[in-house]
Amino acid sequence: MISFGVLGAGRIGKVHGNTLANSGRAKVAYVADADGKAADSLAKAVGAKVASVEEVIKAKDTDAILIATPTDTHADLIEAAAQAGKMILCEKPVSLSVERIEKCLAVVEKAKVPLMIGFHRRYDPNFSVLEKRLRKGEAGDVEIVTITCRDPAPPPVSYIERSGGLYRDMMIHDFDMSRFLLGGEEIEIVHALGGNMVDPAIGKAGDIDTAAVHMQTKRGAMVIITNSRRATYGHDQRIEVHGSKAMLRAGNIHLTTVECANGDGFTSDLIPFSFIERYAEAYRLEVLAFLDAIEKGVAPTASGHDGLQAQKLAEAATESWKTGKPVKVK
Amino acid sequence: MISFGVLGAGRIGKVHGNTLANSGRAKVAYVADADGKAADSLAKAVGAKVASVEEVIKAKDTDAILIATPTDTHADLIEAAAQAGKMILCEKPVSLSVERIEKCLAVVEKAKVPLMIGFHRRYDPNFSVLEKRLRKGEAGDVEIVTITCRDPAPPPVSYIERSGGLYRDMMIHDFDMSRFLLGGEEIEIVHALGGNMVDPAIGKAGDIDTAAVHMQTKRGAMVIITNSRRATYGHDQRIEVHGSKAMLRAGNIHLTTVECANGDGFTSDLIPFSFIERYAEAYRLEVLAFLDAIEKGVAPTASGHDGLQAQKLAEAATESWKTGKPVKVK
Amino acid sequence: MISFGVLGAGRIGKVHGNTLANSGRAKVAYVADADGKAADSLAKAVGAKVASVEEVIKAKDTDAILIATPTDTHADLIEAAAQAGKMILCEKPVSLSVERIEKCLAVVEKAKVPLMIGFHRRYDPNFSVLEKRLRKGEAGDVEIVTITCRDPAPPPVSYIERSGGLYRDMMIHDFDMSRFLLGGEEIEIVHALGGNMVDPAIGKAGDIDTAAVHMQTKRGAMVIITNSRRATYGHDQRIEVHGSKAMLRAGNIHLTTVECANGDGFTSDLIPFSFIERYAEAYRLEVLAFLDAIEKGVAPTASGHDGLQAQKLAEAATESWKTGKPVKVK
C-alpha cells in the first residue's frame, strides 16, 4: 500500500484521488487545497485527512505526492516534494517556462526521486495500443504522423489569459504525443501557423484559437498537428501514423454504437464533448501506470525530461507563430 | 462478334442492349417490342433493325436472343428461341409456375442450346467477390447466411396484382442468392412469415409487403431472408455469411463517401433508391458473363436449373405463408 | 443505504457485489456461497460477513437479496426471500420451467415485494439508448427486429447438459430483448430452426449449437434471431430495428479504435471475447437501475412477468425445434 498526499482537490485531483483510493494498491492519506470545502469533500470520499500543503509534503506517513494544483505552482511543489524525498506524479506541465523546468528537474535529479508527468493521453487505451504496435514495427519506419485535436468550445478568456497561449496550453499534449509516437526520435525544426477564427476576444487577449504546426526530425519524418478551439460534434481526438509498411490510426470514440438510417443518411452518434469523459480511462490508467512503475522500481513515463522536451516544442511553436519563421529546437 | 436479337425494349432491354452494343464483342442486329416507339429508340441507339418477335427469333443472322419482355412471355419465347437453335439470355424468372419452367427446360435440353437466367445480383462486384472468397474456404463451412433486401417504396398495386406475390417477385432474387452462396448445397425446408405493414391496398390485393423466411439444408446450415417494400434510406441490399472460420459480409454502397459531422452526429450519405442505379454494374457484368460463357463454350450461370430451383423455393415460401406450416422443398 | 445479502459469490455475484459496494447508495451486509473460499473472498472485498443462505435471507439488517446462485435454485430462493419480505434482484432465469416461474411469481405477488430479473442487456448503454429512441418514435412503427448473438466458443458439454438447451440458456436473452424492443407488443407465433454444426458432442447431449428463430406479433411485426456457439472474431452482439420511418441499429464495440491499413486491407480491432467484459457496463447499470427503482418506489424492470414471458418464448422455440412446427405462444 503506497500512501499518497494529494495536492489539489479540483477536477483532476478528484479523479486521481478516487483512482488511488479504489486501486487496492494505494491509499490517500492527506488532501490539501486552498478551497477548504473541496479538500473536505475529496478527503471524505477517499478516507483521508485534510492538511496544509506543507504538512502533506512533509508527512512521515506518505510515500508519494500527487500534484493537481494550478500550473504556476507545479515547479515549486515538485521541488519541495523531491527535497522531502517523495515520489511525485505531477499534472502537466511542470512550468510554462523551459528555464524553470530545467531548474526544477535538476532539483529532482539531485533528490533521486521518481517523477512522472501526467500526459494522460499516452495511457488512452487506443493510443497506447497504437504506440505498442508501432514499436513492434507493424508500420515499419514512421514517415508522417498526423494529430488532430479539436475542443468543442473555447475556454473563458480569463483562462486563456493565464494559459501561456494555445501552443503551451492545448497543443502541449500533441507535442508530447508526437514524441511518444516517434519513439525517442527528436524533432529538429518547427513551423507554426495560428489564426483567430473562433472568438475575437481570444485574439484581443493576444492568443489564437486555430493552429497548425508541422515539424520534422533529422531523418526526415514529419509531424502534422492541427488544433481548434471549436468543433460542433464533440472533442475530436485522432492520431494517424503513416509508415513504410502500413498506416496505423486511432479514431474517435462515439457515445454509443447506435446508428440511424433515414432520408437524411446514415447517422452515427456524437463523440464526447467533455475531455474528462473522453479520457476517463486514460486518467485512471495514468495513475495505475505510476503505481506500476513504483512497485517495479522502474522510472515512470512520461518523465520530467519528456515534460521538458514537450515544453521546448511549445516554445518553438510560439516563437514560430510570432516571427513567422521556422524555429530550430534546442 | 456474336449477333443478338433483343426482345423487349423496356428498362432492362435498354440497359442490356447498350451493354451488348458497347462490348466490342457482340452486336445487336434486331430489336422487337410491342411498343413501336421503344423498339425504334433502342434500335437506333444500338444500330439495329426493328422486327417482329417471330422475325427476330428466326433471323438467320442472329446467334443469340436476349429476352427482356414481360414475365408471362418468357417461357414461350425461350422455347421458340431454343427450337430455332439460338443461345438464350433471359431475364428472371422463366415463369411464375414451377411446372411451366420444367416443361420449358425440357425443350431447351432437347435443343441443346445454352440458356442463362438473368439473376443479376450474382454479378454484383461485391457479392461475386464475396462468393469467390467463400468458395476458396475463407469462411470455412457456411453456417448462417443472412440476406437483407428492402425496397425504398412499393410498386403500384396494379403491378403487385400480376407479380405472383412478394416471394415470387421480390424474394426470388434472395432465393437465388441463397443457393449461390451455399455453393450447390440445396435447401430442404422453408418457413415463411408475411405481413401487410406498408400499404393496406397490397393486403387487399392478396399480397404482403414485409416478409421473413428462414430455411435449412440437410447439413443444418441456415438461411435467413428478410424483405420489405419500404426503406426510408434507399435500396438496402446486404448479405452476410457466418462460417466456421470467419464471417464475410457485403454492405450497402453509399452514393458518395462524403460524411458530415455536426451537432446531429456523424452522417454519411444515402444509398441509391433505384435498383437500376444500384445494380448498374451487375447488369453490365451479367451480359459480359453470358458473352464469356459463349466464347469459352461453357455453360452459363445462373442456369435454367438455377431458375427452377429458385422458383421452387418461392413456391415453398408462398405455401408456407398461406398455410402457416413449414414446407419441404421437392 | 440499502443493505444487501448476496447469495452466490461466483463470477456474476462478484461483479454485482462490487457494484453495490462501490455505489455509495448500498452496502453488502452478508455473502453466502456453498464454496466457502469464494464467499470469504467476496465478503472481504465488499466489507461483508459470511453467512448461510438461510441466515442471509432472514437477517434483520438486510433490505434486499441479490440472487446469483445456480439457475435451479433461483425459484426457491426468490420465494424464501419474498416470504421474508425482502426486495429481490435475481439473475435470469427464474426457472427453466414456465410452471415453476408462475408458481414463484404468485408467491412474490402475495408477498408484495419488488422483484427484478437480471436481463442485463436491457441496460447496455447502446441497446438502452436505441430502445429509448424507438419509444420516442424515431423509427416509426416497428416492422422487422433482427437480433444477432454469437458466442466465441461453446461452453463445456457438462454445462450444456444442465442448461435447458440453447433456446432457454442462450437465446433467452434475445427473447427478452425482442420484447424490450417491441415495447409491450407480444409475440404470437414462433418458428425455430436448430442445427448441430459446431461440436458433435453438443448434439450427442441432445442440444444444438446454431439456431434461427423467427416470430411474429398479431400486428404483423417480425423478429428474427440467430444464435451461434461459435464466432472466430469475438462475442458478436447486434440489434437492428427496421421501422416505417427509419432503421435504428446498434453494432459491436471494438476493443480499441485502432485500424491498420496495409496490403491485406483495412483491419479494425477485434471485439471482446468475454461476455463479462462485453457487458461490464450493462451489469453495473443493471444493479444501479435496481437501486433507482427501490429509491423511487417504482416497480423495477425487467419484472418477474418479463422473466415469465421470455421463458414462454424459449419454451415455444424449443417445442418448435423438436416438432418442426410453428408454435403459438400461450
Add this chain to the structure above:
Amino acid sequence: MISFGVLGAGRIGKVHGNTLANSGRAKVAYVADADGKAADSLAKAVGAKVASVEEVIKAKDTDAILIATPTDTHADLIEAAAQAGKMILCEKPVSLSVERIEKCLAVVEKAKVPLMIGFHRRYDPNFSVLEKRLRKGEAGDVEIVTITCRDPAPPPVSYIERSGGLYRDMMIHDFDMSRFLLGGEEIEIVHALGGNMVDPAIGKAGDIDTAAVHMQTKRGAMVIITNSRRATYGHDQRIEVHGSKAMLRAGNIHLTTVECANGDGFTSDLIPFSFIERYAEAYRLEVLAFLDAIEKGVAPTASGHDGLQAQKLAEAATESWKTGKPVKVK
C-alpha cells in the same frame, strides 16, 4: 456534335478520347501522336483519322482540341490551338514555369477561346459533392482544410527527373483542390517540408518523396497537405474541411464493400492502386463538364487562371522547401 482533335494517344488521351466518342455529344475527328501505333489504335477505337499535330490543330472540321501530350509541349500547343480559334481542354499543367503560363494565357486571352485545365479531381463525384455542400454553407466558415494524397509507389527516377519535382508534379493537384475547396479565397503564405524516405535514388535526383505543406489565407484559414510516394494499401485520397458549423470529409473508395471478420480483426477491402482506376469517373465527368460549358457558352473550370494559381503555389512550396523559409505567394 462538337468535333474534337485529340493530341496525344497515351493513357489519358485514350481515356478522354473514348469518353468523347461515347458521349453522344461530341466526336473525335482526328488523333495525333508521335507514336504512330498509339495514334492508329486510338483513332480506330473512336472512329477518327490520324493526322499530324499541325494538321489537327488547323483542321477546318474540328471545333476543339484536347491536349494530352507530354507536359513540356502544353503551352506551345495551347497557343497554337488558340491562334487557330479552337476551344481547348488541356491536361494539367500548362507548364512547369509560372512565367511560361502567364505568357500562354495572354495568347489565349487575346484569341478569346475557352480554355479548361484538366484538374480531374474537381470532378470526382465525392469531392465535387463535398465542395457543393461547402458552397451552400453546410460547414459554415472554412477554418482548416486537410488534404491527404499518397501514391502506392514512386514513379521511375527517369520520370522524376523531368517532373519538376514533387510539389509541381504530385502536389499540384492538392494545390488546386485547396483553392477549389476555399472557393476563391487565395493563399497568402506557404511553408513546406520535404523528405527523402522512400527511395534514395529520388534524393540523388534532387527530389523528395514525402512532403508536408501548410498554407494560410489572409483571413486565417489553414490548408494542410501531406504527400507520400508510398502507401502499402493503395492510392490514398482524402479531404477534410473543418468549419465553424460542421466538418465535412470525403474518404477513400474501397474496391468492394466485402468485409471479413476473424481472429485477425475486421478487415475491409483495399482501395485502388491505380489512379486511372481511382479517378475513372472523375476523368469522364471532367470531359463532360467541358462539353457542358461549351454547350452552355460559359467559361469552363478549372480555368487557365486556376492552372496559373496552382502553379504559383507549387513554386512557392518548392522555394520554401529549398530555403527552409515560408514564402509569400505573389
